[in-house]
Amino acid sequence: MSIINKKGNKNQNLAMVIVGDRCIGCDACYAACKTDWDVLPVKEAYRTKVWDIEGEDNFGNPTIRFLPVLCNHCDNPPCVDVCPTGASFKRDEDGIVLVNSDMCIGCKACMVACPYDARYYDETKASVDKCTFCLPRLNNGLEPACVVTCVGESRNFGDLNDPDSNVAKMMKNATSITRLKEDKGTLPNVYYITINY
């Protein structure tokens, strides 16, 4: 079974669908991603991270919520637009946004352009790096590492263009759907939903 279509089929819309209230803030996704992709062992380098959002309810009582973030693989990616060399690009066939490290000159324009702080600079590769939606795994029939390990089963992955996919069904049944910073016009492919089971 392959999650992604092999060449020739250009109509996939790969997306991460995160059921927000199932995230328990365990950071398993962070750790799985960092080990699978040998992301630099420093705090500033990560492809996904989970924010603790502390707040207050209407009565002034404290609240806690968790927000997993990663590259949104935007349909209108500012990072790609600003890249002077074409190292940052978006795949036509499935929408994945990637950085080709051979072509990256390390100018970091994309890091500045990304409204989501999704990118980091990897000194050892002399290249900007970021979430790949685990393309190497997908291409070998495996789900993304962060999805596989997700303890709360908050993270889900698949092709929104396939009505039979898990994510398409979840989006259909969702009671609310949000994306981050919609006002930036980036058209993210990471969705945060609530759903009644």
Add this chain to the structure above:
Amino acid sequence: MSRHNLTRRGFLKLAGATGVAASAGITGIPSPLKAAQSNDAKSEMFLHYDRGVQSPSFCEMCFWNCGLNVYTRNGRIHKLEGNPLNPNSNGHLCAKGNSGIDSTYDADRIQHPLIRVGKRGEGKFKKVSWEEASQYVFDKLSPLMKKYGPETLATFMHGTGEPYVHALTKALGSPNIVVPAYSQCLGSREMAWILTFGTGVSGHETYDMANTRHMILFGRNMAGALQVREAEDFAEGLARGAKLTYVDPRLSESCVNATDWLQINPGTDLALALGFIHVIIRDNLVNMDFVSKYCYGFDQLSAHVAQYTPDWASNKCGIDAKTIERIAWDFAKYAPHVVAVPPRRMTRYGNDTQTVRAIAILNALMGNWGVPGGLWVRSGVPIDLPEYEEPKQPTTRRADGAGKGEKYPLAPQNLGRTNGMIEATLTQKPYPIKAWMLYGTNPLFHSSAGTNDIYKAIENLDLLIAIDTQFSDTVMYADVVFPESTYLERDDAPFVQKDKIPFIALREAAIKPIYDTKGCFDICKGIAEKFKIAHWFEHSPTQQIADLYKALSPEQAKKLKDDGVLRFEAVDPYPLASGATPTFRTATGKVQLYVPNLTDFYQEHGDDFAPMPIYKDPIMADSKDTFRLLFGKSPRHTHARTQNNWLLLELQDDNPIWIHPKDAKRLGFSDGQMVYMVNPKTGVKAEHAEKIKVTKRIKEGAVFIHHGFGHTTKAWSRGYEKGIGDNFFVSDDIDPISGAAAFNNGFVTLVKA
């Protein structure tokens, strides 16, 4: 910097980008460069993924033991993933499990056997052979055992190799085995459940949270003190619409979806539970069908709790009476598909067994035993497993006060009391304890006896033997150190779990030991050989795996080989729902709302041992600038053992002191300010200052920190002195029934740094 406020924008500047200016300049590059390669060519580097060789295991980053597939490329482990077929974790791993690789490749590990050369605790050792290390144990331990009797040896153990340390200690003739999981964690909870239901909750709890309609968690932080299947079930139950009443002076991770958070006064959970019971009985909400058939002592209970009205409870626990009534009604409304959950580390205020008794009673009144959404009934694996003869438990008197005729007659002899053993070593009473053997335990950072007392206890020892994978704080004080191979480098005996879906899991070495280390079996056997008792060590873990295969049918054997785990699904976790008659292994054969077997103790020792829980006020701080120290677990660390793991440290390398805004204001503290924690009773001041986190998430009058930080071991190049530790400040009170520790009666003051 804490994980809460780190943004990469700052890093970006440090890393030298000048933002818009830089990008503006660079966009001047001629555009042909942009289209130099096709998308296909550019994708090429992303199309390969070598998963490598898969070997079966189970995780040992904590003691829940999730199912693991270990992936190795060119002889190096590159990834750990959950085994989807293992019922402990269903394919998931937490952050700790995912970070397990570093346990093996960490250069700070103990790399070969060692004998101390410097002063105790100085950390100076010489490299020796295995032969020399075992001979050293023989040469030092034999005269001590001759002089003081074999019981002068006490062993502390935690980990998969426990059975071998257990066997070695018994074969050497000492009864003094202690497993900290009892007196430092689960003891009071187990005791209460056994007195009520006839069986313990065990380390793998039986709450059916995935199917429940309303769960009340009494300080049980399912999401934070995280064990994977439980956390999965918790998230699943909530996603399906279960209600969650979360009771804790602190708003923890588990509150993310709570229907109600009851910010209770510390130490008063028993009052709240009794209040719930009162309402449920008063308003005729008891599942009388279950209670009349299967429970003992309902009439006594009804009379007993008449005094514990919601108003009374409210006055004690700080939750208003209307809320207590509303939650009790809602809980009963969904019975029997409800569950009231006691904490896991139930070593808190010294009334812990009785508190869990009340929680157990709350479950019993709902009749949730053996029904979906309540308490499932675990089953053993339905095959005859190979059996191995073990040395008998010596009948010599134990030194720690556990067992019949002792101060803690109900405390189990096979688990013992860590707190009692440390005290016995400190006082050398009832008889001299002159030698310790530690397996995977770190009493200096895990104990109630007050770390200062443990240093003194260690001074009384003539021999300290350590078996460990890493230089914990206490290992630094050892005279002889046996380096253990990690869970990724060794075969272990098959893991057999009684559960909802009972199963057997395999652990096979994914790689050869990278240093000069051995499994616990071989270490114990090496020592046993010197004492001529090696006949107890004839079945190595590898042999035990082979023996298991012989006991299985060919189909079962194939499944185990292919999957790394063998599940037995044809058991019924919900016997009551299926119409079976449940049996309870209590003194009365029923669920004991009233415990007749406590009556004698009650007469002898008074209220603490009452057959039905009697409320007692908690010990309070003596001034309003003295705060109760509460501590709990971080989902990013296991106890005091992972604070040198680079990836987990990246996730949390500090331990801010949580304090309520009103308290902070009164003391003139602001968020992020550095303070010293002081123990007013002992005068001990924390080694280094820590920042405070001003938050309404903690109750006024209490402060909170995570457990496991503040290490003194200099061998930990990354974890040394990160964050502050709780161990210098917790109390050494004792629960009178279980004999387990009560840590949370410790009080601290804070001083500006």
